[in-house]
Amino acid sequence: MxxxxxxxxxxxxxxxxxxxxxxxxxxxxxxxxxxxxxxxxxxxxxxxxxxxxxxxxxxxxxxxxxxxxPNRRSSGHALDIEGAIQHLPARAKEVFVLYDVEGYSHDEISEALSVSVGTSKSQLHRARMLMRQHLDG
Amino acid sequence: MSRKLLEHHEWTDQLSDYLAGELTDGSLQKLQAHLDGCGSCRRVLEGLHDVVSRSGALGNIEPPRDLWGGIAAVIQAPVTVATEVGAKVIALPTAGRLEGASRSALGPSRFTLTARQLVAASLVLIAASATATWLVGPGLGVPVTGSAASAPGFVTMVSEVPGPSAGLAADLAALEASLAAAEGVLDPNTLRILERNLGVIEQAIQDSRSALAQDPGNEFLTDHLERVYQRKLTYLRDAARVVESAG
Structure with missing residues (x-):
């Protein structure tokens, strides 16, 4: 919660x-x-x-x-995706929020999280795949 | 994991790079050829595209309550800016002091709304003083005073920044005129506080215009300047009510 x-x-x-x-x-x-x-x-x-x-x-x-x-005023679609984000593993969630929601680049994320660019990319893809599964499910 | 699933992983693992346009020409052609013949991978791609577009459309989260009070309670002390030639105190009226001044002169209930707006106005000065630092530039060792508008060479550029809309400008002028005409009506202490707070807001306007002159396309500064004008209008309206009740 x-x-x-x-x-x-x-x-x-x-x-x-x-x-x-x-x-x-x-x-x-x-x-x-x-x-x-x-x-x-x-x-x-x-x-x-x-x-x-x-x-x-x-x-x-x-x-x-x-x-x-989740914002109380969010639309149903937004609530769906916000709820799905909550189910992501911590590192995948961080990369996903910073890249897909906030618009940071992989270079910036790698610096902020002290991970390689490759790790940032793989965590992003992992997060998106999990998000897709959650939203489809 | 079955060989077929492993095969699909080989393709789906490339889909985020595909969406970002980061695949090399050779990899791109191979993936597109696979997607043309694989409905399963196409559905995964559609799903990922949906996730990306929906997450990018998430709006900002707004605090469910006004947080300025808690911020104002902490930032009571003047800001000290370290420069190469030493430390200089920027004499910014902080939220707490403005709020206290309004309450002591006008009573605790009459100016509740205005006090909150003054807090907002003082936060505007946060951006304004930062703007001043920005205009001085890094490593120059020039003490920052918070008034970028006074910097040499700024007058012409600032004058090119659009002012408030015609309607807003007329409202502001009318309210300022009525306030000026009420000098004899108000208690001198109240008048001094009103003038001082208007000066704070006016300084924020000047600093914002200076910043906008340097970066005319900056949406943040444009919105910011509009908000400061609106705050000035609100403050003047509140002041007019004070004048009306005093008269």
């Missing part, structure tokens, strides 16, 4: 982090891109912390799932 409170907390933390890191924005990317990247990096680093916590308690889902939590 998705924890909306954690998603809210993460959103607040991202804006506070942006406020504090404004001096690191050098104009080499658009401001929106910089803010988006900062948000993804923060969520991914929080994910590791969350995973460690979950490993001690439940071994449950990664925190990235909270970022793509």
């Amino acid at each position: 998705v924890d909306e409170q954690s998603a809210d907390d993460l959103t607040q933390e991202v804006f506070i982090r942006a406020w504090r890191k404004l001096d690191t924005f050098k104009g080499q990317a658009q401001f929106g891109t910089w803010l988006h990247r900062l948000a993804v990096n923060h969520v991914l680093s929080s994910r590791q912390t969350q995973r460690n916590r979950e490993a001690r308690h439940t071994g449950g889902e990664g925190i990235l799932s909270q970022v793509i939590a």
